[in-house]
Amino acid sequence: MTAVLALSQLAKHFGGVRAVDRLDLQVERGEVFGLIGPNGSGKSTTVNLVCGIFPQTGGTIELDGVELGRLQPHQRIEAGISRTFQNIRLFGGLTVWQNIWVAWRDDETGWASNWFGGSRHRRAQIQELLAFSNLDHRSEELAGNLSFGEQRRLELARAVAAKPKLILLDEPAAGMNSEEVTDLKKRILKLKQSGVTVLLVEHVMELVMSVTDRIAVLNFGKRIAHGTPQEIQQNELVQQAYFGSAENAK
Amino acid sequence: MAYYLGIVQNIGIHTLLGLSAYLLLLTGQLSLAQVGFFAIGAYTSGILTVIFGLSIFPALFAGALTAGVFAFLVGIPVLYVRGLMLVVATIAFSEIVRLFFFNLNWRAMVNGVEVGPDSTQGFREIRYFAANGWEQIEVVSLIWFFVGAVLALLWWLDRVRAGAVLRAVGEDELAAQSSGINLTRVKVAAMTGGGIIAGIGGGLYAHSTTYVDHNTFTILLATFAVSYPILGGLSSVFGTLIAVIVIQGVMIEGMRFLGDFRNILFGLLIILAMNFRPNGLLDGNTVAALKRRLFFLKAKR
Numbered sequence: 001m002t003a004v005l006a007l008s009q010l011a012k013h014f015g016g017v018r019a020v021d022r023l024d025l026q027v028e029r030g031e032v033f034g035l036i037g038p039n040g041s042g043k044s045t046t047v048n049l050v051c052g053i054f055p056q057t058g059g060t061i062e063l064d065g066v067e068l069g070r071l072q073p074h075q076r077i078e079a080g081i082s083r084t085f086q087n088i089r090l091f092g093g094l095t096v097w098q099n100i101w102v103a104w105r106d107d108e109t110g111w112a113s114n115w116f117g118g119s120r121h122r123r124a125q126i127q128e129l130l131a132f133s134n135l136d137h138r139s140e141e142l143a144g145n146l147s148f149g150e151q152r153r154l155e156l157a158r159a160v161a162a163k164p165k166l167i168l169l170d171e172p173a174a175g176m177n178s179e180e181v182t183d184l185k186k187r188i189l190k191l192k193q194s195g196v197t198v199l200l201v202e203h204v205m206e207l208v209m210s211v212t213d214r215i216a217v218l219n220f221g222k223r224i225a226h227g228t229p230q231e232i233q234q235n236e237l238v239q240q241a242y243f244g245s246a247e248n249a250k
Numbered sequence: 251m252a253y254y255l256g257i258v259q260n261i262g263i264h265t266l267l268g269l270s271a272y273l274l275l276l277t278g279q280l281s282l283a284q285v286g287f288f289a290i291g292a293y294t295s296g297i298l299t300v301i302f303g304l305s306i307f308p309a310l311f312a313g314a315l316t317a318g319v320f321a322f323l324v325g326i327p328v329l330y331v332r333g334l335m336l337v338v339a340t341i342a343f344s345e346i347v348r349l350f351f352f353n354l355n356w357r358a359m360v361n362g363v364e365v366g367p368d369s370t371q372g373f374r375e376i377r378y379f380a381a382n383g384w385e386q387i388e389v390v391s392l393i394w395f396f397v398g399a400v401l402a403l404l405w406w407l408d409r410v411r412a413g414a415v416l417r418a419v420g421e422d423e424l425a426a427q428s429s430g431i432n433l434t435r436v437k438v439a440a441m442t443g444g445g446i447i448a449g450i451g452g453g454l455y456a457h458s459t460t461y462v463d464h465n466t467f468t469i470l471l472a473t474f475a476v477s478y479p480i481l482g483g484l485s486s487v488f489g490t491l492i493a494v495i496v497i498q499g500v501m502i503e504g505m506r507f508l509g510d511f512r513n514i515l516f517g518l519l520i521i522l523a524m525n526f527r528p529n530g531l532l533d534g535n536t537v538a539a540l541k542r543r544l545f546f547l548k549a550k551r
Contacts, residue, residue: 051428077430089425093485093534101411102418103429115412122411142534161431220502 002126003062004166004197005050010059011043012221013126019045022059023220026140027166032188032198034229037218038241043201046218047168050199052076063166078105082164084155086171086201094146096135096154099143100126117120126161132190133157134183149180156187156221166197173204185211209233217241255386259458264498266451267471268478268490269400270444273298275479276413277440278420279332283324283340285472287317287445288368291452292462293351293367299457300365300379306378306457314449321445325329325438352464367388371461376456382484393454397491400447404517405488415438420484448475465483481523483530492531 005027012020020042027033035043048054050061052073061068063079071079082103091099101122106114130136133153138146143154152172159167169188173181181204188211191198202208208215209229216226219241225232232238270284295313298304304312328339355369367373379389407413418426419436427433456462478497482489501519505512525535 053424053428070434073427074430074432077372080468083428085425086429089422089428091421093421093427094417095415098414099418102414102426104411105430115415116410118410158416 004006004064004229005064006060006065007046007050008060008062010046010049010061011057012042012049012054013057018063018221020049020056023218023221023223025216025223025226027199028214029165029197030192030195031213032192032200032211034212034215035201035218036200036205036215036232039225040220041218041241042221043218044170045221047170047199047201050076050168051081055093067115077162077164080165080181081168082159082162082166084152084170084172086174088148088155090143090146090151090155090158092142094127094141094143096143096146097123097126097130097139099154099158100129100161103158105161105163129157129161130217132160133187148175149177152176152180152184153187156184160191160196164196167191168199168201170201171203172200173202173207176204181207208237232239237246252386255390257499259386259390259393260503261494261498262390262397263451263455263458264474264478265397265491265494266393266400266447266454268482268494269404269487270446270448270451271475272479272484272487272490273404273416273444273447274440275476275484276416276420277437278423279329279437279440280337280476281340281441281444282337282442282469282472282476283321283328283343284444284475285467285469286324286340286344287321287448288452288455288471288475289344289347289351289462289467290320291317291449292456293354293373294449294451294454296373296376296456296462297356297366300373300376301356301360303360306379306382309378309433309448310453313453314446317449317452318442318446320440321448322442325441325445326434328436329441330436341469341472344467344469348464348467351467365427370464372461372465373456374461376460376462378457380460389458390408393458400450401487401491408487441448477520479530481520481530483527483532483534483536485534486532489530489532496531501535 001187003026007023007025010020010023023046035046037043049056052071056069063081068076068079091102101119104122108228127136127139130139133156135150135157138150146154157170173184176184181249185207188198200212212229214227215229215232215237217224217232224237225235226240267284267288271281274281291313295309296318298309298312299306328336329340338543353369354367357364357366363376383518415436419431419433423433478493479490479516482493501516505515508515
């Protein structure tokens, strides 16, 4: 396997706070990679650095060997990165399928057709993607009128519409019930089967342990452990970071 | 009859001005620069017909193009600021334009008569229509031809991906960026499009009134421009048209019998409308209900 995403000595300082501190990370092609850690450990900051929302203080971010550091956020999407947000950010005044249409990436049609072509020729493809998120029956509804779970599913579908190599899921299970988490797990595994690499930032350990191939654990912006889900579960440093001590974890 | 045609003419021109602000408001940008582009369109096309003897259509086209070029040039630096700073920056632009025309003295002898912008005295003699035998009804028809064309264009824009992208930028810039949208390009395109529409409106205004001066293009007119789409609602392009009819047709012209009291009523009605119709007269639910009635669609559950 080859690395799709490679972070090298990545750092982000907010004043005196080192939110991400010389982080090294490699996400291999086709895997589901978990990024976990206590609140404030730098997980979401790492996602925002990769997406270009924050400029990094130091280090490099490479996607398929291409340095992303100088690229604008939209250029990183074009390069093959896509994401969802910890707090859902949909276009509430647009319909469900328009949300997908906005993000839809089509390298085959020309510029004019992509921007000024009607929706008819795109409908079938968008409906197919909505079916993946079980939202095909809600395509004409305003996104703002969807239930919480539906909005989460739509956000994932919108991220997939950009046809990414790497998809960053920032706490996609936050606020979901167990049935919805099971549903999300199936979708993440489907993404993996389709060849998309997934970086999953999550607090719901049941989900993380069941879908990820490898996990890295952050604490105070530093990577304190990495390995398979089983290795992470048994790692004393991780238990200390989450529970204060390995004893408390038992 | 001429009075009523004058009202229809005024509504048409103000609709163009409102639509220029509407296009930019779709991207979430509140711009008071539209009156600057309106002024550029008015003076440019006026100079071209009066001093250079051009016919009305190329003059209007050149006026719109010039306004569009300025909108593009202004759009790039200005759109890096947002919110209140954008409002201040666009007011500054409009004032620069107004003061430029306040000082512009470009007099020329045409057929033995001195014509052209005369700085503080304004720009008179923009008499293309009268000189070429146009009746008022023909002038009004020309204005509404452009209103219809711009309305149709913006209505169509809402049915292609570009329209959805404009609205997406207006809804959430971060989410739009994260969906691969180049914010600067979209906002500058909207600014340029808005500038072109305002430029056409300005050209039509100058030729239909035959006289413009710097006092025509004040911040008050710029606030009217943004008030129309805000009051009418951004859900449909026709909201702006309805708001112009309500403000210019009903409130300003229709209530003349109230004298100065109409100004009090005018402000009061705007405050009431903003409170009871916060998303505009033609908001999303009204548009959906109208579509259902017009096209006999079933309500969604």
